[in-house]
Amino acid sequence: MPLEVIGTFNVSRLQVLDHNGELDQEFDPKLSSDKLLKLYYYMLLNRRTDERMVKLQRQGRLGTFGASTGQEATICAATLAMGERDWFVPSYRESFGAVMRGMQLSKIFLYWSGHEEGNYTPEAPRTLPIQVIVGSQALHAVGIAYAIKYRREKESAVVTFFGDGATSQGDIHEAMNFASVWKVPVVFICQNNQWAISQPRSRQTNAKTIAQRAYAYDMPGIQVDGNDALAVYKVTKEALERAYQGQGPSFIEAENYRLTMHTTADDPTKYRKNEEVDFWWQREPLKRFRAFLESKALWSEAQQVKLEEQLNQEIETAVRDFESQKNFKVDAPFEHIFGTTHSVIESQRAEFLAEQLKRQQQEQEQERR
């Protein structure tokens, strides 16, 4: 008997704005001028805050953190496509999505200085805190999506983000598998920034694309130029529409590049070549988006100068707000491990506080001597 072909797949890639900011009209998501300008505002805020944070960290005023320079288009455009009723489930690279959803900028500084207060963000509803455990947020996302389906919530879905390296974690497969089995409203966005600390994309998988993994779970998958804000917006919006209509999960591979270090504790010059970094700086998302705005007569050098000044003031206000906070609750993390108190956790809290007190007393003793 001849072999019967019972499954084939193909993978599409979408780019709407090319490297020079030239628009492909066929795929234009036709965003209003207000939305285009909002997108540029947040992308630039993301870039300038990252730059400021590196300086603060080098001055010892901020803890170790991971910048998202080069990934602004994916982060901000995907968030712009979301509605208030959607849930935002990030890793550690998408904090500016949370800022777009109302989170105070200073919360980012608090978080990266080790204060639990940075995780308390009631000003940004349906927005989960930073997740550092690689890949695990995708499982939380599917759990939330399951609840949305169970409660029959309308016009509500979950968008979760993770990196190329995370796709080698079992969590991502478990999340994708059950999302598809249960047909729950979730959009998986893989920010393929080409590196997982010092491991290149080529060491994560031998597959031509990460997007094609979607087909193994029978969900729509697409690769998109992650430096192209309009393309990211369009595919995220379409995936959300499918989710609202009960068509289940989608997978988006957004190809971009981590232009700076993994975190401030890392030196990428040890493992990657300058030519590669230069290649991606030519493709970075802000330059082409600005060129596009200028071609539509929506932007000018004078507006740029004004916005730079405004952002500078906003960032400095957030830095002052952050540095003026002094009364932190050092045992706050123990309160959020479970929804209710737990005897084992409470005994650990008591041990931790006793240790803190002992240390303080020793310090005071030393000062007295």
Ligand SMILES: Cc1ncc(C[n+]2csc(CCOP(=O)(O)OP(=O)(O)O)c2C)c(N)n1
């Ligand atoms: C479960 C787990 N394993 C290992 C780590 C250490 N770690 C932190 S980030 C990272 C690399 C993740 O790479 P990727 O998923 O590509 O995300 P990116 O940092 O590039 O955004 C690793 C291995 C971790 N935080 N969690």
Ligand SMILES: [Mg+2]
């Ligand atoms: Mg990566």
